[in-house]
Amino acid sequence: MKPTLLVLAAGMGSRYGGLKQMDAFGPSGETIIDYSIYDAINAGFGKVVFIIRESFRADFENFFKGKFEDKIEIVYVAQDLHKLPDGYSVPEHREKPWGTGHAVWVAKDVINEPFAVINADDYYGQESYNTLVDFFNSLPEGEQNVYALIGYYLKNTLSDHGTVNRGVCSSDTDGNLTTIVECTKIKRDSDNIVRYPTADDYYTYLPEDALVSMNMFGFLPSYFDYCENSFKQFLDKEMNVPKSEFYIPTLLDQLINTNQIKVKVLSSIANWFGVTYQDDKPIVIEKLNKLIEAEVYPKKLW
Numbered sequence: 001m002k003p004t005l006l007v008l009a010a011g012m013g014s015r016y017g018g019l020k021q022m023d024a025f026g027p028s029g030e031t032i033i034d035y036s037i038y039d040a041i042n043a044g045f046g047k048v049v050f051i052i053r054e055s056f057r058a059d060f061e062n063f064f065k066g067k068f069e070d071k072i073e074i075v076y077v078a079q080d081l082h083k084l085p086d087g088y089s090v091p092e093h094r095e096k097p098w099g100t101g102h103a104v105w106v107a108k109d110v111i112n113e114p115f116a117v118i119n120a121d122d123y124y125g126q127e128s129y130n131t132l133v134d135f136f137n138s139l140p141e142g143e144q145n146v147y148a149l150i151g152y153y154l155k156n157t158l159s160d161h162g163t164v165n166r167g168v169c170s171s172d173t174d175g176n177l178t179t180i181v182e183c184t185k186i187k188r189d190s191d192n193i194v195r196y197p198t199a200d201d202y203y204t205y206l207p208e209d210a211l212v213s214m215n216m217f218g219f220l221p222s223y224f225d226y227c228e229n230s231f232k233q234f235l236d237k238e239m240n241v242p243k244s245e246f247y248i249p250t251l252l253d254q255l256i257n258t259n260q261i262k263v264k265v266l267s268s269i270a271n272w273f274g275v276t277y278q279d280d281k282p283i284v285i286e287k288l289n290k291l292i293e294a295e296v297y298p299k300k301l302w
Helices: 031-044 054-064 100-105 124-140 222-238 248-257 280-293
Strands: 004-008 045-051 073-078 115-119 144-153 164-171 177-188 194-197 205-206 213-218 260-267
Touching: 004 031, 004 100, 031 124, 045 054, 045 260, 100 213, 100 222, 100 248, 124 144, 124 213, 124 260, 177 205, 177 248, 177 260, 222 248, 248 260
Parallel strands: 004 045, 004 115, 045 073, 144 260
Antiparallel strands: 115 213, 144 213, 164 177, 164 213, 177 194, 194 205
16 A cells, blocks of 8 residues: 655745745746655655645645646645534634644544655655655554654754754664654854753753754554544643644654654655745755756656
8 A cells, every 4th residue: 555645734834924835946836845746756655635724725726736646646635723523612712723733633534544744845855755665664564553753963954044943853772762852943053053942041952963853754544543632632731722732743752651652763864955934945946956957856847
Protein backbone atom coordinates (compact mmCIF):
# COMPACT_ATOMS: atom_id res chain seq x y z
CA MET A 1 0.00 0.00 0.00
CA LYS A 2 1.43 3.35 -1.02
CA PRO A 3 1.70 5.99 1.73
CA THR A 4 -0.20 9.28 1.71
CA LEU A 5 1.23 12.77 1.98
CA LEU A 6 -0.80 15.10 4.22
CA VAL A 7 -0.06 18.77 3.51
CA LEU A 8 -0.89 21.36 6.18
CA ALA A 9 -2.09 24.27 4.03
CA ALA A 10 -4.68 26.01 6.20
CA GLY A 11 -2.47 28.88 7.39
CA MET A 12 -3.49 32.44 6.52
CA GLY A 13 0.08 33.76 6.17
CA SER A 14 -0.37 36.73 8.51
CA ARG A 15 3.40 37.34 8.84
CA TYR A 16 3.90 36.82 5.12
CA GLY A 17 1.07 39.10 4.10
CA GLY A 18 -0.94 36.65 2.03
CA LEU A 19 -1.54 33.04 1.06
CA LYS A 20 2.02 31.84 0.48
CA GLN A 21 0.64 28.39 -0.35
CA MET A 22 -0.24 29.75 -3.80
CA ASP A 23 2.66 32.14 -4.32
CA ALA A 24 5.10 31.45 -7.18
CA PHE A 25 8.73 30.59 -6.41
CA GLY A 26 9.85 28.42 -9.33
CA PRO A 27 10.80 29.72 -12.79
CA SER A 28 7.56 28.42 -14.32
CA GLY A 29 5.34 29.70 -11.54
CA GLU A 30 5.76 26.67 -9.24
CA THR A 31 4.80 26.94 -5.58
CA ILE A 32 6.75 25.23 -2.83
CA ILE A 33 3.89 22.72 -2.69
CA ASP A 34 4.62 21.77 -6.31
CA TYR A 35 8.15 20.71 -5.40
CA SER A 36 6.87 18.73 -2.41
CA ILE A 37 4.33 16.86 -4.55
CA TYR A 38 6.96 16.23 -7.25
CA ASP A 39 9.31 14.71 -4.66
CA ALA A 40 6.52 12.66 -3.06
CA ILE A 41 5.43 11.19 -6.41
CA ASN A 42 9.01 10.20 -7.24
CA ALA A 43 9.43 8.63 -3.80
CA GLY A 44 6.35 6.44 -4.25
CA PHE A 45 3.50 8.21 -2.46
CA GLY A 46 0.07 7.39 -3.82
CA LYS A 47 -2.20 10.13 -2.49
CA VAL A 48 -2.06 13.74 -1.32
CA VAL A 49 -4.45 15.15 1.28
CA PHE A 50 -4.52 18.94 1.49
CA ILE A 51 -5.72 20.44 4.77
CA ILE A 52 -7.14 23.86 3.87
CA ARG A 53 -9.69 26.39 5.09
CA GLU A 54 -13.17 26.49 3.68
CA SER A 55 -12.81 30.25 3.08
CA PHE A 56 -10.26 29.70 0.30
CA ARG A 57 -11.12 26.15 -0.80
CA ALA A 58 -12.45 27.18 -4.24
CA ASP A 59 -9.42 29.35 -5.03
CA PHE A 60 -7.02 26.67 -3.80
CA GLU A 61 -8.63 23.86 -5.79
CA ASN A 62 -8.81 25.97 -8.95
CA PHE A 63 -5.18 27.01 -8.60
CA PHE A 64 -3.86 23.44 -8.44
CA LYS A 65 -6.45 21.89 -10.76
CA GLY A 66 -4.89 20.06 -13.68
CA LYS A 67 -1.32 20.12 -12.39
CA PHE A 68 -0.81 16.62 -11.05
CA GLU A 69 -4.19 14.86 -10.78
CA ASP A 70 -3.12 12.42 -13.50
CA LYS A 71 -0.06 11.44 -11.43
CA ILE A 72 -1.42 11.11 -7.88
CA GLU A 73 -4.79 11.03 -6.11
CA ILE A 74 -5.80 14.37 -4.58
CA VAL A 75 -8.17 14.92 -1.62
CA TYR A 76 -9.12 18.24 -0.01
CA VAL A 77 -10.22 18.47 3.64
CA ALA A 78 -11.23 21.70 5.38
CA GLN A 79 -9.92 22.38 8.89
CA ASP A 80 -13.32 23.50 10.09
CA LEU A 81 -13.27 25.20 13.48
CA HIS A 82 -16.48 23.38 14.34
CA LYS A 83 -15.19 19.90 13.45
CA LEU A 84 -14.67 18.49 16.93
CA PRO A 85 -15.10 15.10 18.64
CA ASP A 86 -18.66 14.14 19.52
CA GLY A 87 -19.97 15.98 22.55
CA TYR A 88 -17.86 19.13 22.06
CA SER A 89 -18.87 22.48 20.58
CA VAL A 90 -17.00 25.68 19.80
CA PRO A 91 -17.08 28.43 22.48
CA GLU A 92 -18.87 31.59 21.42
CA HIS A 93 -15.79 33.80 21.02
CA ARG A 94 -13.40 31.25 19.47
CA GLU A 95 -12.15 32.42 16.05
CA LYS A 96 -8.94 30.55 15.15
CA PRO A 97 -8.53 26.81 14.46
CA TRP A 98 -7.17 24.48 17.10
CA GLY A 99 -3.59 23.99 15.86
CA THR A 100 -1.57 21.41 13.97
CA GLY A 101 -2.81 18.48 16.04
CA HIS A 102 -6.37 19.32 15.06
CA ALA A 103 -5.35 19.90 11.43
CA VAL A 104 -4.12 16.32 11.13
CA TRP A 105 -7.06 14.86 13.06
CA VAL A 106 -9.63 16.27 10.59
CA ALA A 107 -8.21 13.92 7.92
CA LYS A 108 -9.18 10.82 9.91
CA ASP A 109 -11.95 9.80 7.51
CA VAL A 110 -9.80 9.88 4.35
CA ILE A 111 -6.56 8.16 5.47
CA ASN A 112 -6.29 4.44 6.23
CA GLU A 113 -2.63 3.91 5.35
CA PRO A 114 0.79 5.10 6.53
CA PHE A 115 1.13 8.83 5.96
CA ALA A 116 3.61 11.68 6.11
CA VAL A 117 2.83 15.18 7.38
CA ILE A 118 4.46 18.34 6.01
CA ASN A 119 3.87 22.09 5.97
CA ALA A 120 2.73 23.59 2.67
CA ASP A 121 5.27 26.41 2.77
CA ASP A 122 8.38 24.38 3.63
CA TYR A 123 10.91 22.69 1.36
CA TYR A 124 12.20 19.44 2.89
CA GLY A 125 14.53 17.93 0.28
CA GLN A 126 14.03 14.89 -1.93
CA GLU A 127 15.85 12.47 0.34
CA SER A 128 13.40 13.10 3.19
CA TYR A 129 10.50 11.61 1.22
CA ASN A 130 12.60 8.59 0.23
CA THR A 131 13.65 8.16 3.87
CA LEU A 132 10.04 8.04 5.04
CA VAL A 133 9.01 5.54 2.35
CA ASP A 134 11.95 3.33 3.35
CA PHE A 135 10.90 3.68 6.99
CA PHE A 136 7.31 2.60 6.26
CA ASN A 137 8.55 -0.34 4.18
CA SER A 138 10.86 -1.46 7.00
CA LEU A 139 8.08 -1.84 9.57
CA PRO A 140 6.89 -5.35 10.44
CA GLU A 141 3.44 -6.27 9.16
CA GLY A 142 0.78 -5.11 11.63
CA GLU A 143 3.02 -2.60 13.40
CA GLN A 144 1.03 0.44 14.54
CA ASN A 145 3.06 2.01 17.32
CA VAL A 146 6.33 3.10 15.72
CA TYR A 147 6.33 6.53 14.07
CA ALA A 148 9.08 8.67 12.56
CA LEU A 149 10.26 12.27 12.59
CA ILE A 150 12.65 13.84 10.11
CA GLY A 151 15.06 15.94 12.19
CA TYR A 152 16.95 18.89 10.71
CA TYR A 153 19.97 20.64 12.15
CA LEU A 154 18.89 23.93 13.71
CA LYS A 155 21.55 25.92 11.85
CA ASN A 156 19.98 24.80 8.55
CA THR A 157 16.52 26.07 9.48
CA LEU A 158 16.95 29.67 10.69
CA SER A 159 15.58 32.77 8.98
CA ASP A 160 17.66 35.89 8.37
CA HIS A 161 14.56 38.06 8.57
CA GLY A 162 12.93 37.32 11.91
CA THR A 163 12.35 34.79 14.65
CA VAL A 164 11.21 31.21 14.12
CA ASN A 165 9.48 28.55 16.21
CA ARG A 166 11.08 25.11 16.35
CA GLY A 167 10.44 21.82 18.12
CA VAL A 168 13.82 20.89 19.65
CA CYS A 169 14.31 17.11 19.77
CA SER A 170 16.17 14.81 22.12
CA SER A 171 16.61 11.08 21.51
CA ASP A 172 17.99 7.99 23.28
CA THR A 173 20.89 5.80 22.16
CA ASP A 174 18.56 3.79 19.90
CA GLY A 175 17.45 6.89 18.02
CA ASN A 176 14.02 7.04 19.64
CA LEU A 177 12.62 10.47 20.40
CA THR A 178 12.52 11.19 24.14
CA THR A 179 11.27 14.79 24.15
CA ILE A 180 10.24 17.44 21.68
CA VAL A 181 10.06 20.91 23.17
CA GLU A 182 8.39 23.77 21.28
CA CYS A 183 10.71 26.78 21.46
CA THR A 184 9.43 30.11 20.17
CA LYS A 185 11.09 33.27 18.85
CA ILE A 186 14.43 31.59 18.09
CA LYS A 187 17.03 33.82 16.47
CA ARG A 188 20.73 34.60 16.35
CA ASP A 189 21.91 37.44 18.61
CA SER A 190 24.65 39.96 17.87
CA ASP A 191 27.30 37.40 18.82
CA ASN A 192 25.87 34.89 16.33
CA ILE A 193 24.58 32.63 19.12
CA VAL A 194 21.21 30.96 18.71
CA ARG A 195 18.79 31.74 21.50
CA TYR A 196 15.14 32.04 22.46
CA PRO A 197 13.38 33.90 25.29
CA THR A 198 11.86 32.07 28.24
CA ALA A 199 8.75 33.09 30.13
CA ASP A 200 10.77 34.88 32.83
CA ASP A 201 12.50 37.23 30.34
CA TYR A 202 15.76 35.29 30.36
CA TYR A 203 17.31 33.64 27.31
CA THR A 204 18.07 30.00 26.70
CA TYR A 205 20.87 29.21 24.25
CA LEU A 206 20.74 26.37 21.76
CA PRO A 207 23.56 24.53 19.92
CA GLU A 208 23.56 24.96 16.16
CA ASP A 209 23.58 21.21 15.63
CA ALA A 210 20.47 20.61 17.73
CA LEU A 211 18.00 18.47 15.81
CA VAL A 212 14.67 20.19 15.35
CA SER A 213 11.31 19.17 14.01
CA MET A 214 10.11 21.02 10.94
CA ASN A 215 6.75 19.26 11.06
CA MET A 216 7.76 16.38 8.80
CA PHE A 217 6.47 13.21 10.39
CA GLY A 218 5.75 9.64 9.43
CA PHE A 219 2.58 8.30 11.06
CA LEU A 220 0.44 5.17 10.96
CA PRO A 221 -3.40 5.03 11.05
CA SER A 222 -3.31 4.42 14.82
CA TYR A 223 -2.36 8.10 15.11
CA PHE A 224 -5.98 9.18 14.69
CA ASP A 225 -7.30 7.27 17.71
CA TYR A 226 -4.44 8.48 19.88
CA CYS A 227 -4.97 12.01 18.61
CA GLU A 228 -8.69 12.07 19.33
CA ASN A 229 -8.20 10.90 22.91
CA SER A 230 -5.51 13.51 23.55
CA PHE A 231 -7.48 16.23 21.77
CA LYS A 232 -10.44 15.58 24.07
CA GLN A 233 -8.19 15.99 27.10
CA PHE A 234 -6.90 19.24 25.63
CA LEU A 235 -10.42 20.53 25.03
CA ASP A 236 -11.46 19.65 28.57
CA LYS A 237 -8.70 21.91 29.91
CA GLU A 238 -8.16 24.58 27.23
CA MET A 239 -11.39 24.96 25.30
CA ASN A 240 -12.26 28.34 26.78
CA VAL A 241 -8.75 29.80 26.33
CA PRO A 242 -9.27 31.90 23.16
CA LYS A 243 -5.90 31.28 21.49
CA SER A 244 -5.02 27.84 22.85
CA GLU A 245 -3.64 25.39 20.30
CA PHE A 246 -3.22 21.62 20.23
CA TYR A 247 0.19 20.82 18.71
CA ILE A 248 1.44 17.58 17.17
CA PRO A 249 4.48 17.57 19.54
CA THR A 250 2.11 17.78 22.52
CA LEU A 251 0.54 14.50 21.49
CA LEU A 252 3.86 12.80 20.75
CA ASP A 253 5.32 13.81 24.11
CA GLN A 254 2.28 12.41 25.86
CA LEU A 255 2.40 9.09 23.99
CA ILE A 256 6.15 8.69 24.46
CA ASN A 257 5.98 9.45 28.17
CA THR A 258 3.27 6.81 28.65
CA ASN A 259 5.22 4.24 26.58
CA GLN A 260 2.45 3.87 24.02
CA ILE A 261 4.61 4.58 20.97
CA LYS A 262 8.17 5.02 19.77
CA VAL A 263 9.21 7.78 17.37
CA LYS A 264 12.36 7.21 15.34
CA VAL A 265 14.37 10.39 14.75
CA LEU A 266 15.68 10.21 11.19
CA SER A 267 18.24 12.99 10.83
CA SER A 268 18.65 14.98 7.62
CA ILE A 269 21.64 17.05 6.51
CA ALA A 270 19.42 18.88 4.02
CA ASN A 271 19.18 22.64 4.07
CA TRP A 272 15.54 23.03 4.91
CA PHE A 273 14.05 26.29 3.79
CA GLY A 274 10.65 27.92 3.85
CA VAL A 275 8.84 31.21 3.84
CA THR A 276 7.72 33.00 6.97
CA TYR A 277 8.27 36.61 5.87
CA GLN A 278 8.18 38.36 2.48
CA ASP A 279 11.92 38.93 2.81
CA ASP A 280 12.38 35.14 2.71
CA LYS A 281 10.96 34.92 -0.82
CA PRO A 282 14.06 35.94 -2.86
CA ILE A 283 16.18 33.56 -0.80
CA VAL A 284 13.83 30.66 -1.53
CA ILE A 285 13.79 31.54 -5.23
CA GLU A 286 17.59 31.61 -5.29
CA LYS A 287 17.86 28.23 -3.56
CA LEU A 288 15.36 26.63 -5.93
CA ASN A 289 17.22 28.05 -8.92
CA LYS A 290 20.44 26.48 -7.64
CA LEU A 291 18.70 23.11 -7.36
CA ILE A 292 17.46 23.51 -10.93
CA GLU A 293 20.96 24.41 -12.13
CA ALA A 294 22.20 21.26 -10.39
CA GLU A 295 19.53 19.33 -12.35
CA VAL A 296 17.75 18.20 -9.20
CA TYR A 297 14.56 19.59 -10.80
CA PRO A 298 13.56 20.51 -14.34
CA LYS A 299 12.83 24.15 -15.10
CA LYS A 300 9.17 23.21 -15.52
CA LEU A 301 7.86 20.57 -13.16
CA TRP A 302 4.57 19.69 -14.82
